[in-house]
Amino acid sequence: MTDLTLMKTLHIPAKTKIVQLVMDGVGGAPRALDGKTELEAARTPNLDALAAHSQLGLAVPVRPGITPGSGPAHLALFGYDPLTYVIGRGVLEALGIGFELQPQDVAARGNFCTVDEQGRITDRRAGRIATEVNQKLVALLRDIKLPGIQTFVETVKDYRLVLVLRPTAGQTLHANILDTDPQQLGVPPLPARAQDEASEATAAVVNQWIAAAREILKGHPPANSLNLRGLARDPGLPKFSEVYGLKAAAIATYPMYRGVARLVGMDVLTVAGEEIEDEVETLRAQWEAYDYFFFHVKKTDSAGEDGNFEGKSKVIEHVDRAVIPAILALNPDVFIVTGDHSTPSALKSHSWHPVPTLFWSKYCLPDGVGEYGERACARGSLGVFPATDEMPLAMGHSLRLSKYGA
């Protein structure tokens, strides 16, 4: 697999520019009507024309057969083997809302939930309460004090929050602790259970905070309880500048993806709105300032998760129209169109299917397959390849690597 050491050793300066366009969950599955996937059914004249001058392939985010979460899937696209580099969900959430996480912090994702009088969970998302309600509850939770530990409670959106514990008295916190969310209804939350001896003291502190929080929330149905998930510390990933020598920028509107990008050292750019056109505007405005752009489109995945085949095709058509010509007009040296994973609307969830990927550069040898789609990519010269290869290939094709050995 990809060796980051090789990248660290060989990268050289260049003036070339790389764009990695990630349509979240772009890969799909065939519908009964005509056996086409969402991507194959979409009308994408710009992507098809670009495909004719590109190499195609199917990217495997983690390993064959494995369905990745968003964190691992993006790490792979960035060249970090997700089995080697592991990020806890709590850390992703904290970074995603722009929280300045410190190396000693322990972060957890929190979900407000509804419990009945016996303390059994009746709604794991507390009826998806409005973000404004969340903010009011979070303000109350900030009053909870723990001895020797600073706590931060932050609203994410809807029913989701982040809890960060920061040691103040020289102590060390450990985060090998199980989720309290039992992932089912009709049972009470679980205690925060340490998975190793080092984490036991921290688990005790976490349980203390949870007890205080539930006491406060009792009077505020439907959000009359909460769960913590993905307790974790900053994994201290190597940074893009160090690994690739790239000045890297992330253009993404959804907190999670902004978070992963920050973790690998990208500048996370301000996007004026939530629309794809706003992201394109940011790309244009910042084009001269960076070597590499991670450009993330969320709505392909959302439509897939909703089981909306037509909707997903429409998002892809929107990207084809609004993003592809705009990026080509900027004249990048390497342009990759890919996804972090597949999200077939037939499954309404992420899946293990390898991800249709288009790789264009001035120095690529085009396959001559004039279509961007799952089956078209299966005929491409990149073959079925680890997603972690995308960045090393981009580095080669952008003339940013020196020769290995004499």
Added chain:
Amino acid sequence: MTDLTLMKTLHIPAKTKIVQLVMDGVGGAPRALDGKTELEAARTPNLDALAAHSQLGLAVPVRPGITPGSGPAHLALFGYDPLTYVIGRGVLEALGIGFELQPQDVAARGNFCTVDEQGRITDRRAGRIATEVNQKLVALLRDIKLPGIQTFVETVKDYRLVLVLRPTAGQTLHANILDTDPQQLGVPPLPARAQDEASEATAAVVNQWIAAAREILKGHPPANSLNLRGLARDPGLPKFSEVYGLKAAAIATYPMYRGVARLVGMDVLTVAGEEIEDEVETLRAQWEAYDYFFFHVKKTDSAGEDGNFEGKSKVIEHVDRAVIPAILALNPDVFIVTGDHSTPSALKSHSWHPVPTLFWSKYCLPDGVGEYGERACARGSLGVFPATDEMPLAMGHSLRLSKYGA
């Protein structure tokens, strides 16, 4: 990657013969005219006919995106992962001129260079002095004596030489020492700096030799100084006889490739001249004496490095005419046509592009693609595969491996 242990454990005797024809830098990039590469543009009726009965694929010498030097690229073809097995440049150069390197020796590549009155480098190659001038200067340098160390100074060609230090008094030399060539003009050479404590004594000896050499060269412009690069010891690679049980021969005219072949235990055969026809003659003459032949063609790479698209195509056509029918007439059991890396004339240098590879054996399942070229190979059943797989495949197809497990 390939596990040499597996080969060592499983190889069995057989009477079959393997030929690995390496057209150095054979892979290319498309020209504007018609989008064809050097190989695709070449008229190669014999290779195309052979391709129709072969399996095709694209070999990755080191890792995707990585441009290999000749040493690592050839190690990969021989089945040795070049990230695991590393050879210093000095060793390659010494072996390439037929120097009988001993395990305790330290070898360095030397370049004569020109310095100004302040000792700053004005030409890193001393105006590419003639080999005859090099030989006269080397004769002078042989007078330098070091206490307790035997020194060998040898001409390579043009401005290049080899220095070998051999301990005589039971001491041990170490070679973790940086190059003295600063790789730029207008600055003085660097001292030979040890990178670990064990190498400090050797670095001192090297600096002593360099000082004496520069004193001698002072009066001989343009070669009035020199630099040493790639200080190294024989890495003690496992040998072909031991790994594969093959009696292996190398047919190559250029020192570097003869050197790598010797390092893995091949017999390096005498070739009567510099021409491809001379190499074919050697193959014919030695056919009965060996199990495996590494047949190296240098001029594909040279033309690529010169940016000579037409010239590179012509070398390939020459091979098609003069080598392919001759090898087939000898009736090999496995015949591989490949390259060590790509050298697109558009780049005038080695590149990261995977290498078009043709694999023929009596037992292969032909792809039915009647062309040997980059895009034809991209459609082949070998897919994009590590170059280190070529030898294990050759071993299998030549019935030289026993079953793994019961």
